Amino acid sequence: MASSNFVDYVKIYCRSGKGGPGSTHFHREKFIQKGGPDGGDGGRGGHIILKGSKNHWTLIHLKYARHIHAGDGEGGSRSRSFGKDGSDQTIEVPCGTVVYDAETGDFICDITEDGQEVILFPGGRGGQGNWHFRTATNQTPRFSQPGEAGIEKTVILQLKVLADVGLVGFPNAGKSTLLSVVSAAKPEIADYPFTTLVPNLGIVAYRDNKSFVMADIPGIIEGAAEGRGLGLRFLRHIERNSILLFMIPADSENILDEYHILLNELKQYNPELIDKQRILAITKCDLLDEELISEVKKELPKDIQTVFISSVSGLGITELKDLIWEEVNKESNKVVEITHRPMEITYHDAELEEEEIEEEEEEEDDLSQYKGIGWDEL
Numbered sequence: 001m002a003s004s005n006f007v008d009y010v011k012i013y014c015r016s017g018k019g020g021p022g023s024t025h026f027h028r029e030k031f032i033q034k035g036g037p038d039g040g041d042g043g044r045g046g047h048i049i050l051k052g053s054k055n056h057w058t059l060i061h062l063k064y065a066r067h068i069h070a071g072d073g074e075g076g077s078r079s080r081s082f083g084k085d086g087s088d089q090t091i092e093v094p095c096g097t098v099v100y101d102a103e104t105g106d107f108i109c110d111i112t113e114d115g116q117e118v119i120l121f122p123g124g125r126g127g128q129g130n131w132h133f134r135t136a137t138n139q140t141p142r143f144s145q146p147g148e149a150g151i152e153k154t155v156i157l158q159l160k161v162l163a164d165v166g167l168v169g170f171p172n173a174g175k176s177t178l179l180s181v182v183s184a185a186k187p188e189i190a191d192y193p194f195t196t197l198v199p200n201l202g203i204v205a206y207r208d209n210k211s212f213v214m215a216d217i218p219g220i221i222e223g224a225a226e227g228r229g230l231g232l233r234f235l236r237h238i239e240r241n242s243i244l245l246f247m248i249p250a251d252s253e254n255i256l257d258e259y260h261i262l263l264n265e266l267k268q269y270n271p272e273l274i275d276k277q278r279i280l281a282i283t284k285c286d287l288l289d290e291e292l293i294s295e296v297k298k299e300l301p302k303d304i305q306t307v308f309i310s311s312v313s314g315l316g317i318t319e320l321k322d323l324i325w326e327e328v329n330k331e332s333n334k335v336v337e338i339t340h341r342p343m344e345i346t347y348h349d350a351e352l353e354e355e356e357i358e359e360e361e362e363e364e365d366d367l368s369q370y371k372g373i374g375w376d377e378l
């Protein structure tokens with residue numbers, strides 16, 4: 001996956017700026033002997049700010065930004081001059097980014113809207129200059145306050161894609177094919193399992209210039225909760241979807257079984273996923289004739305709306321889009337708030353990511369041996 005552009009996990013060391021120290025200074029002027037204290041305050045340290053941006057779909061732009069430091073505040077000075085505030089550092093992230101403490105795994109905050117700004121770590125306050133400390137009994141304070149320290153912390157940014165509908169199905173169910181038919185997305189499609197290794201997003205155009213976002217995530221298999229297949233690594237991307245579209249091929253051996261396996265895997269990952277509105281699409285219906293379809297109808301789960309579709313012949317696609325649109329817009333299906341459970345820090349993703357970066361760094365190192373050698377010598 002090293003070559004993938006889909007980065008949904010980065011670890012960054014952040015440090016907000018130190019506050020500048022207050023100044024200890026006494027007014028000096030010709031003919032004024034005891035001008036009194038006039039040391040100004042130090043400037044505030046720079047904040048580390050997170051800002052939601054719809055221009056980003058993944059965290060790839062932060063993959064190599066491993067240290068982000070905001071500027072320190074400058075010290076105060078004479079004549080009660082304030083020190084300059086340290087420069088803030090704004091990190092732009094895609095909507096749907098969740099921030100965790102890398103040491104404890106605790107949830108810190110999340111960014112869901114374009115333009116939303118959150119001060120992740122505030123800069124330290126500037127110290128007060130000695131001017132503030134003058135009193136009736138101490139008119140020459142020879143001290144001032146130091147600036148407050150900034151905050152240093154390593155955080156994990158994790159992306160939970162914001163889509164209206166998430167596709168859930170076994171490998172080869174035809175998820176990517178559906179996405180390619182209803183949107184302009186060009187996911188890879190093939191008749192082997194796990195063609196899709198990272199989520200794909202597509203915007204589905206609906207009537208009257210309306211649209212909704214569909215997320216195709218890698219296939220789920222029985223035991224995914226224990227890490228089989230691609231595991232549940234990508235299931236977090238459907239946590240924020242308004243509805244889930246389960247997809248099961250018409251030629252599946254047992255539709256009911258397959259449905260329950262999928263449901264069970266979702267439940268093991270996060271029981272809240274079960275509360276989401278679901279629609280079932282029986283895919284590849286072009287493979288069956290009328291008679292077989294009526295056979296299939298007998299063995300469908302009862303508690304879910306079902307549509308028969310074929311991405312090849314176009315059967316049922318409009319009906320499916322109508323149904324999705326209706327469900328996505330229901331007030332009761334809107335995702336208001338999701339609970340972000342603390343992250344498990346031993347999560348193998350973390351190691352994976354580290355290894356990936358190390359590998360790439362090694363590659364860079366290999367090239368460095370040629371540095372300084374003339375082209376003729378190579």
Ligand SMILES: Nc1nc2c(ncn2[C@@H]2O[C@H](COP(=O)(O)OP(=O)(O)OP(=O)(O)O)[C@@H](O)[C@H]2O)c(=O)[nH]1
Pocket residue numbers: 169170171172173174175176177178188189190191192193194195196197217218219220283284285286287309310311312313
């Ligand atoms: N006959 C027929 N074949 C289909 C249809 N939809 C998909 N297929 C075929 O099914 C195979 C798997 O399709 P994909 O869209 O790659 O399946 P997927 O669910 O994305 O699979 P993974 O990415 O591995 O999870 C491909 O060979 C498709 O051509 C359909 O409606 N009819």
Ligand SMILES: [Mg+2]
Pocket residue numbers: 175176177187188189195196216
């Ligand atoms: Mg696929």
